[in-house]
Structures are given as structure tokens and as C-alpha cells.
Amino acid sequence: MKPQKSRSSVADLDTPAVTIDLDRVDENIARVQRRIEGCGLVNRPHVKTHKIPAIAQKQIDAGAVGITCQKLGEVEAFVEAGVTGDILVTFNIVGDLKTERLMALVPRVKRLAVVADNEVVLRGLSEAARRHGRDLPVLLECDSGFGRNGLQTPDEALDLAKLAAQLPNLRFDGLLVFPNTAPRTKGFFEAAVSKFEAAGVPLPILSGGGTPALNALEDYPMMTEHRAGTYVYNDVMMVHSGAARWDNCAMTVRTTVVSRPTADRAIVDAGSKVLTREQYYVENFGRVAEYPDAVVANLSEEHGMLDLSACRDKPKVGDVVSIIPNHCCVVSNMVDEVHGVRDGMIEVVWPVAARGKVT
């Protein structure tokens, strides 16, 4: 599927439809590039948010060193689309099926780097790289309090780095964490820098991540690169975390009011199969741009339930409203295409190339 050029009005879209404000995307890309560069870091945006090669190319054109992918399926989709410069996969690659897929990609990418946080993964990567006669750059993932995967202490990281340095066909390139804003990041990385230096193990790359961390990059002066994804679109969670303003939110779900069963209730045609039920630390299920006093109170699979009791003006059956999702990164993954809009006109229809590429 190629992107289609289009000149129809956004008002002509069937609903629900995911639209992207192109001016806001361009501004988000430029602002965050300036911010990261201004802190002396390289910018390696995470493509899991948009999953669209053309947007990755905008990020690279603006100065990004390359991209971050979460799964091999994303790498495959982006390489297929010609994004072949500098790719980091920030997910443990386990098993022969996956290491073979990885090695098939290596010759097609200028620099393809991977992560590991345990010996099984490291040995699997080394064996695959040796089978194929290639060298793999590897970063070690650290857990500074987020509670996902990663080495638990700087000492564990140093031990695994020494193993990485010994294993054939691996090149130890440094440490990685997500997100910077996890509770112990600063102390973990200060200790790591000093322990690795004492052990004579160079740390060329220290890679941090997260859009909310963009406000606090100065707190992590040891870092050399930053990986953020959500900033390209932004969403309710980013506004609530202070990482964005409402007018930085580029993604909206256009949805039609299909019922007004009571004076205070509207039903729209976007449910959890577009908006998802993601909430984390926010209430409700999105923000209605035209009716900010409306509450997206509940979602079933294809219905959205709006509580209009706080609204003076209320939408009627047939009206179209725009909902800013709680979490844009998962909404991208629900649809086959998004509509890029400028001045009310659809400028481009982008297939979400890596949608559903979870392996």
C-alpha cells in the first residue's frame, strides 16, 4: 500500500476516522528535535507511536540520528519502506525464529543495534551473529524502577557487559533505560558510569527514553541519546503529565453522534475498537475537542458514551466530534490508515505500515 494523495475535505470522511493535524506534527517534530539537540543529546525517536515510515523520514530529515523500534516486525516494515539508516530494537530478541529474522535484516540496514538484559538473550544474539558472520552492536537494558525488564543494579549491568565483551560477534555499546523518569534513574546511571570507568569498560552510549522526560533532560547529564515516541502526536496522558499542551495534540478520532438517548447522554460511533480502554493515570476515555466539558464516560466495543451534563451546548444526532485519545500510540495500531489534514483538507492518507506487527 502506498500513501495516497487526496484533496477532499475532512468533513467528507466516513466515521470513525483517525486524523492527524500535519502542522502540529511538523511543529512537534521540530520542537523536540531542538530540545534534544539543545541538551547535547542525539534524538532517536520511537516509531511505535506512528508506525508510518513517511513520518519517520520527517523525523530523520529534522535531524534524528535514526529510529527506535520495539519489535522486529516494525523493523521489517520500516526497512521494506526504505528506512534503512540507523535502527535500534529495544526489545529482547529470543529464539531462533527471531534471531534468524534479525540476521536477515542486518545486511539491509546501515547500523542495526539490539538490546539484552540477560545471558540467554546475549548468547542467542552472539550465536546468530556468528552463524551469519556479522557483528551486532548491543546495549544492555537497565531497570531503574519502572518494574518492567532490565538489569536491577549497576553491578549486574557491569557483569553482563563483561560477558557481552567476551562473546563472539557482539559489540557492547552501552546502557539503555526506559523511562528516565523512573524513580532511580539518576542514581543508577551515576553509579554505573563510575563502576564501568573503574572497571575500564567504555560506555559510548547511554540511552534514555520517554516523552515526559523531555522536560527534565538536564537532570540526566550522563545520557548521550534520547528515545521518545508519543511527542509526535501527543494525547490526553501527555497533557496530564505536563509534556504537552492541548494544541500540541495532533491525533483526533472523528466520530459521529448516533444517538441522544437522554438529555445528558450522547452515543458516538467510536468505541474501544478505535480509542481503546487505556487509562493509566487519567480518568475517562478521551477528550472531546469541540465539547471540552463533555466526559467520555465509558466505551464498549463500537460505542462511546458521552456524559453531557456539564455542557451548555450539546451535539445532536448526526454531528461529528473529534476525540483526542488517552493514548495515541495504541490508537495508531487499531486502524489500517490515518488521514493527514491541513487547513481542513486531507493532504495525505497514510497506511499504518507496522500496524499489528507484534512479533
Added chain:
Amino acid sequence: MKPQKSRSSVADLDTPAVTIDLDRVDENIARVQRRIEGCGLVNRPHVKTHKIPAIAQKQIDAGAVGITCQKLGEVEAFVEAGVTGDILVTFNIVGDLKTERLMALVPRVKRLAVVADNEVVLRGLSEAARRHGRDLPVLLECDSGFGRNGLQTPDEALDLAKLAAQLPNLRFDGLLVFPNTAPRTKGFFEAAVSKFEAAGVPLPILSGGGTPALNALEDYPMMTEHRAGTYVYNDVMMVHSGAARWDNCAMTVRTTVVSRPTADRAIVDAGSKVLTREQYYVENFGRVAEYPDAVVANLSEEHGMLDLSACRDKPKVGDVVSIIPNHCCVVSNMVDEVHGVRDGMIEVVWPVAARGKVT
């Protein structure tokens, strides 16, 4: 995409992968057909759960009168695949784009019925049907306490039924509710039957819905048909609601342990982009079939976090586990295909034909 025949082992699947136990699906279809028939109702299964025409055909072959679809995009996908007998769309169809899509489907389906819960929708359907010289059977949706769309009282329903009877090219066929288990269903429908009879308006169809309601069909003796979806696969929510047992759960997400960062934590390669963060009235994010004492404590987009503190045996990096999702109907919608498994072998790979068909 056509279904592919396959004879490889489930153990050879790359992960994450959605698998369907075919014996359990067949048993679920047969058991629920017997149950609904035994109560003197017709069975109109909802295809939103599986979105796969071949499974709808199994349901029809077992005795279902036809199918229920939630969105026109689902109808289009099923008609395209040859499911053209008797289809009910249980979602208000609003706007010319959608009524034209509806009317394009009418000549291709033996009986295509729709719903409405307000005058705008009813008039739009009537005008479209008149433009195309066709008659449309229509049911009126009632809200008996679920708080989604639907007419709020039997009197509102009777008023709208009288309008439907007057409008050109519509045929009023009865009332519909979802779910039966909403608080006021029994009283609402008892009153409706008596008011419609007094007004001389026939009610040939009274359509109820929901898998949990299957246990209580006797409580709604006025109903003539039942629409359930989830029963075909079942999931954690159905077990918690008493509608299914663990050995009725046919869908699992196979996922690989990629990290064991601490003694009590495992990280798997299935996150919210497969399992979704749906919870409703259950805790956590799924059940690990092989380790029922494990807790799927959190999900990020591509990572699942398992708390193993209650497990005596614990999976190691590289092990594959099977997670029963909280809500199977949304997991179907995350993947391009599911793998039908019998006796450990993949018998069929089904494209999820209506995945993402939200318009």
C-alpha cells in the same frame, strides 16, 4: 486472503500468536445452540467476537438463524466471504455515506435488518430505502439500564414504532435490547408487550443479547431470539461472570518469556497491543494457563509483566506460556490472523476478515 491449511505444530509458531482451540469452539457452538433452542428461541450469534466468516458458517451449520453484526464494515466483509443469509446490524446507521453502503448490501443479502433508537436514524433509513426502491426491516433498540443507546421507556418505543410504521419503505419488526442482564429488562419488556398489544402494534421479534444472559434465558419468556458473541471463545470475564468454565476458553495468546529480571518477575512478549488493557470488573490482565498462580500484573504496549510470587514453579527465559485474555472480542481485533489448533497441531490459519472494520 484465504484461510491456509497447515500441519505444523503449535510449538513452531512465532510469538505472540493468537491460537484457537478448535474442539472447544465446536463444543461452545453446539452447547449454546442447544441451550438457546431449548428455551424456544432462535440463535443469532454476534460475529464481532471472531470476525471470521468460516466460524459464522460453523454457527449457521449448527442451527443459527443468521448473524449479528455491529458495523457495516463487518457486514461488507462477511457478505464478501459468502455469508449472505440473514444479517442484523445492531448499530444506528447515520448519514448518507453509511445509508448508501447499507443499500448497496441489501440486494446481496437474503434478509438484511437494521436497528434505530431515534427519529433521525429512522428517517434516514426510510429515505435511503425509498431512493433504492427497497423495504428495510427495522427493530427499535431499548435501553433497559445498561446506559448505552436505546429508547428509555416502553412508551417512547411505542411512539417510535408508530412512526416507523408510517414511514415509507420501513417494516417495523420488533424490539431489541442489550444485554438482557441490564437491571430493568424484564419489567421493560413486560410493559412493552402489554402496551404494544393494547395499541394493536404487533411485535414479531423481541431480541435479547449477551453471553452471561445465557444462564438466565428463562427469566425473559417474552423474548424470541438471542444474540450472544463471546461464548464462541470465552475469556476471563466470562469465567468471572459464571458464563463459562476455564475449559470452555478457546482463545489463548502464546507468548515467550523474554526476561526474568527478578526472582518473582517474568516479562513476556505480549503487551497491550495484543491483549489490550481491558478490565471492566476483573483484576489484572489475563490468566496464564500453565501458571494459574501467576498474575498478569501490568501491560505496556509490547511487554507483559507477570508477578510470579505465588508460583512454586516459574517459567524461564525462552519458555512459551499461554494467556487467556480478559476480553476475547477485542483481542481478535488486534491481529491479522488466528491459528486454529487441534491436538497440538495447527489445522487452519484464519485471516480475521473483519478486523479493524469500525465504520
